[in-house]
Amino acid sequence: MNRLKTYIFLTVAIVLTGCDPELESINYDEINPSIFPSSEADVESLVIAAYHPLRGAWSDGIHTTSENGLMFVLDATTEILQGNYAVQQEATLHRYNPTTTGVTRFYDTFYNKISAMTLSIDRIANSDVNENIKEQGIAEIRCARGLLAYELFDMYGPLVIAPLEILQNPLEEAPLARLSHEEMVSFIETDLLAAIEGLPTPEEATYGRFSQGLARMILIRLYLHEKRWGDVLTQANAILDMGYYELEDDYVGLWDVEAPVDSREVIWAIPADYAGTSENQWQLMVLPSNFPERGGWGTIQSSWKFYDSFEEGDIRKTNLIAEYTGTDGVTYNRENPANYMQLGPLPLKIAADADRSTGLTTVDIIQYRFADVLLSKAEALANMNGGGTQEAIDLVNIVRERAQIPPLELTGHTDIDSFNTMILVERSHEYWCENGQYRSDLIRHGKYVEYANDLNGVSSESAPYKVLFPFSLERISEGKGAFLQNPGYN
Structure with missing residues (x-):
């Protein structure tokens, strides 16, 4: 594996904007496919x-x-995060609707990136560049597109996916309908399966870029979404058979200021820098202004319900900060929360990076x-069996052992409901404040509305249709009757 940490996102800034006055920004929707791409460097630019x-x-980074x-936003719809204003409150209370730009913006901002990737794939495929370069370039773009x-399908349901022939004739007005559910799943699945063939193995992949392991991991998430348990098992076994990945001994250390470039646990991480090319703002979001050594904006908290769900000694809650002494000399905790911890502890997750004065971090x-x-x-x-099995419990216990908590016994988890309740707890404890996929886990097991109502009581505005986010009124209007809103939001 290439151990050199490559700041691929800095390359993006150079390629797309440039700082040399002789370098012009490239609009990939307007370039002439007969002359671009014509070299390995051109393909790399598209990738x-x-x-x-x-x-x-x-x-503009999702x-x-x-x-x-x-x-x-996704974790804020669950007990992991809570907010008392702005989009975080709307997410917490499930108060979102078609005018809630904090949730509709993800589709509005990023859906056309899928079209851009489709054009890039076609341009590379029809170029005269070396076949090996073309194969890997297309594989990376298909993985990105998948x-x-x-991620957008998980939030909104089926999307509009513009066909290549429509994209190649942009002056022709052609309002498009969303794909069917089956078509959407097939589109994602086809991209990821094809990507596997051209992507490097985990050993060969450059840190921060895609590998076969990531494509298979996203397939696992897709198959979980669809409850295609046999396909989940197939992809999980394929990753295990690679013989590459393993758990780190130090869970907390994965989010230290020293990047985990050599970690065999990390399947994909996004390199962060202080320049804002690809930035990590989490301290700013979490830490109150009076936090010692390094304050922030205090925009989000966890919930005491989530904090109390951890077993004693579980190292995974190490950076779920339940008490601190502020720069004002006052100690804040559950008994004295002020406006800093009234909803719950501080969900820092990553290292404080206290030596930096800037609001950004390289974690x-x-x-x-x-x-x-x-x-x-x-x-x-477990779900294929209709209940817990010893093999399933053993796999959970591997993760729990690293968390330094006692192993579970099969007794008490033999029926499927108790097993799935347990696996939801383990997922929330293991992945809080990472990729937001715990929301999808709750939805898969029919607990999304129930947990929101339990957390927020009479303030909850959750409902079964809230498992999907709404599209903006602008997108519905542009669709001219072809683009239909998700049920419940009309």
């Missing part, structure tokens, strides 16, 4: 452009750790880890 919307940037990012399509944004493979396989085995 890097596909990574661009997937980075952590406040304005994995920003700010209020404009998936993790922030990942982005999955990388980990998206997928090997622990998810183990718990996904366990869930698939």
Whole structure:
């Protein structure tokens, strides 16, 4: 594996905007396919452009750790995060509707990136570049397209996916309908399966870029979404058979200021820097202004319900901060929360990076880890069997052992309801404030509305249709009757 940490997102800034006055910004929707791409460097430019919307940037990176990012909003719909204003409150109370830009913006900002990737794939395929370069370039873009399509599908349901012939004739007005559910799943699945063939193995992949392991991991998430347990098992076993991934001994250390470039647990992480090319803003989001050494904006908290769900000694709640002494000399905790911890503890997750005066940090944004493979396989085995099995419990216990808590016994988890309740707890404890997929886990097991109502009581505005987010009124209007809103929002 290439151990050099490559700041691929800095390359994006250079390619797309440039700082030399002789370098012109490239509009990939207007370039002449007869002359571009014509070299390996051209293909690399198109590949890097596909990574661009997937980075952590406040304005146009879907994995920003700010209020404009998936993790922030998705975890805020669960007991993991709570907010008392703005989009975080709307997410917490399930108060979102078609005018809630904090949730509709993800589709509005990123759906056209899928079209851009489609054009890039076609241009590379029809170029005269070396076949090996073409194959890997197309594989990376298909993985990016499959990942982005999955993330938007998970939020909104089926999307509009513009066919290549429509994209090649942009002056022809052609309002498009959303795909059917089956077509949407097939689109994502086809992309990821094809990507596997051209992507490097985990050993060969450059840190921060896609590998076969990631494509299979996203397939696992897609198959979990669809409850295709046999396919989950197939992909989990394929990852295990690679013989590469393993759990780190130090769970907390994965989110230290030293990037986990050599970690065999990390399936994909987004490199972060201080320049804002791909930034990690989580301290700013979480830490109150009076936090010692390094304050923030205090925009989000966890919930005491979530904090209390951890077993004593579980190291996974180490950076779920339940008490601190502020710069004002006052100690804040559950008994004396003021306006800083009235909803719950501070969900820092990552290292405080206290030596930095800037609001940003270089703690990388980990998206997928090997622990998810183990718990996904366990869930698939149990649901295929109709109840817990010893093999499934053993897989869960591998993750719990690293968390330094006692192993579970099969007794008490033999029926499927008790097993799935347990696996939801383990998923929330293992993946809080990572990729926001716990919301999808709750939905899969029919607990999304129930948990929201239990957390928020009479303030909850949850309802069964809230398992999907709404589209903006602008997108519905543009569709001219072809683009239909999700049920419940009309």
